[in-house]
Amino acid sequence: MKHFIRNIAIGVGILIAFIFCWGRFCDWYFAETKYFDDKTNKRAWALKLEDRKYDYGVLGSSRAYSSFDMVSLNSLLGLKGVNLGANGSGYVDNFLVLYLFLANGNVIDTLFLQVDIYSLDSKANFSNAFHTYQFLPYWRDSIVANSLYPYLDAKERLLWEYLPDIRYFKFNKYFSPKEVVRRYQFSKQHVSGFDKTFGGPPGESFEEGGNKMSADREAKERSFDDLDVAYLLKIIQLCKANYIYLVAYKAPELSISLKNTSNYSALQAEIDEMLTQRNVPYIEFNEVSAGDADSFSDPTHLNSRGREAFTKSFSTEFLRLKSESF
Numbered sequence: 662m663k664h665f666i667r668n669i670a671i672g673v674g675i676l677i678a679f680i681f682c683w684g685r686f687c688d689w690y691f692a693e694t695k696y697f698d699d700k701t702n703k704r705a706w707a708l709k710l711e712d713r714k715y716d717y718g719v720l721g722s723s724r725a726y727s728s729f730d731m732v733s734l735n736s737l738l739g740l741k742g743v744n745l746g747a748n749g750s751g752y753v754d755n756f757l758v759l760y761l762f763l764a765n766g767n768v769i770d771t772l773f774l775q776v777d778i779y780s781l782d783s784k785a786n787f788s789n790a791f792h793t794y795q796f797l798p799y800w801r802d803s804i805v806a807n808s809l810y811p812y813l814d815a816k817e818r819l820l821w822e823y824l825p826d827i828r829y830f831k832f833n834k835y836f837s838p839k840e841v842v843r844r845y846q847f848s849k850q851h852v853s854g855f856d857k858t859f860g861g862p863p864g865e866s867f868e869e870g871g872n873k874m875s876a877d878r879e880a881k882e883r884s885f886d887d888l889d890v891a892y893l894l895k896i897i898q899l900c901k902a903n904y905i906y907l908v909a910y911k912a913p914e915l916s917i918s919l920k921n922t923s924n925y926s927a928l929q930a931e932i933d934e935m936l937t938q939r940n941v942p943y944i945e946f947n948e949v950s951a952g953d954a955d956s957f958s959d960p961t962h963l964n965s966r967g968r969e970a971f972t973k974s975f976s977t978e979f980l981r982l983k984s985e986s987f
Contacts, residue, residue: 680824683829687798687836688798698847699853707860714767714768716770717742718743719743719775720774724777725775726862731859732858738980745762752893753783753892755892763903770905772905774907775911775912776936783889785886797828913956944979946971946974946975
């Protein structure tokens with residue numbers, strides 16, 4: 662019996678040691694920027710940027726990512742900007758991207774934050790509102806860890822607290838030995854398409870497909886998620902702490918998408934009040950009629966044609982706002 666217990670103890674010890682060693686390797690390897698999957702992963706590209714100075718940044722979900730032709734916007738504004746928006750990202754995701762982006766020594770003077778009813782109820786509207794795996798290498802930062810906790814059940818929280826290295830095994834698809842090799846080989850490719858577009862969509866077209874709103878057929882009464890609201894306010898606070906001039910905006914959408922939400926106007930009024938109370942200017946663009954669908958890849962996302970038109974409209978509106986504010 663003693664022999665059996667000893668063997669069990671040895672086996673458990675070896676397992677814990679393996680978990681610890683693999684976890685520490687992942688902490689280093691997957692946080693090493695040269696091994697970031699920045700060629701196809703937008704968040705990875707944003708988090709790879711270090712010690713850069715930008716006049717402005719764009720942040721939000723795919724509706725922020727697909728909003729602008731960044732090359733044209735830079736030219737129209739006479740500024741240098743970066744698009745940090747990414748597909749299917751709610752405000753917890755957005756907050757962490759901005760927090761880590763600033764922690765990497767990057768600086769922005771102005772932030773254009775895409776705010777709408779969809780991002781304020783991200784779990785209901787996005788197929789994957791928070792990409793937990795993306796932030797695992799930063800777990801030892803308390804701000805990151807606290808942001809991940811709401812996406813863990815009680816058992817996971819307890820286990821990760823006392824054996825944090827095991828978190829990589831839950832998401833082994835992204836942290837396997839095979840992924841280590843793939844990242845190493847990928848690191849030899851030096852150019853990312855996002856570099857040329859300042860973080861905007863590479864290529865002529867953009868298909869999102871992650872927003873479930875466009876699939877609805879029956880109007881529903883919707884509400885805001887408390888976590889999304891809390892992290893929207895955290896983004897506002899983070900901007901104030903870093904002396905970033907924050908401008909919220911709502912990207913265009915086809916009028917047909919409004920019919921999916923029976924209380925759309927009431928929710929939009931809540932957003933207006935929330936931002937007004939915090940002295941955050943909000944640039945809203947009228948919904949586009951179904952007859953102008955050629956500018957959209959789906960009811961809530963612009964295509965390259967729509968991006969070009971919106972970029973011009975937004976630049977005009979922002980320059981007007983700036984002239985009145987300063």
